[in-house]
Amino acid sequence: MKRVFLFLAIILISAGAGIGAGLRFRPAPHPEEIEAPAEASDHAGASTPEALEYVRMTNQFVIPLVEKGRIRSLVVMSLSLEVQQGQEEAVHAKEPKLRDSFLQILFDHANSGAFDGTFTEGNILDRLRENLLAEGNQILPGIVSDVLITDIGRQDS
Numbered sequence: 001m002k003r004v005f006l007f008l009a010i011i012l013i014s015a016g017a018g019i020g021a022g023l024r025f026r027p028a029p030h031p032e033e034i035e036a037p038a039e040a041s042d043h044a045g046a047s048t049p050e051a052l053e054y055v056r057m058t059n060q061f062v063i064p065l066v067e068k069g070r071i072r073s074l075v076v077m078s079l080s081l082e083v084q085q086g087q088e089e090a091v092h093a094k095e096p097k098l099r100d101s102f103l104q105i106l107f108d109h110a111n112s113g114a115f116d117g118t119f120t121e122g123n124i125l126d127r128l129r130e131n132l133l134a135e136g137n138q139i140l141p142g143i144v145s146d147v148l149i150t151d152i153g154r155q156d157s
Helices: 002-024 038-042 088-093 095-111 122-139
Strands: 052-056 061-067 070-084 144-156
Touching: 052 088, 052 144, 061 095, 070 088, 070 095, 088 095, 095 122, 122 144
Parallel strands: none
Antiparallel strands: 052 070, 061 070, 070 144
């Protein structure tokens, strides 16, 4: 019986020491994780995470990759827009115009060969996002803050 109590005591002491060491030596929080004073939060701009929402484009984008006059692959992509809170209706009202403009950018991207090879490479997708964002800002000025590629795939023939 003494062995059981000794064993339990060792476990409890070890667990307590581990928790205490973890609390004592945990890293300091990053400045952006520290809560701002109440008066500073009143002046937070529209760029705070709470002021943003994500609007998914209702249908996927299908982009044909053409070689020698024949479709050799299809790229299928889903996009979402990061917009100011409460602007979902504005996005849906302009969605046909957005889809048309975004498709043209995606076709140009495909025709430049950017969907060939390692088309998911960071800088290639960054350039595509920048072009889509610029177009989104043309159509919905001051509303779209980012374009997110939520799904992408290529189907080779």
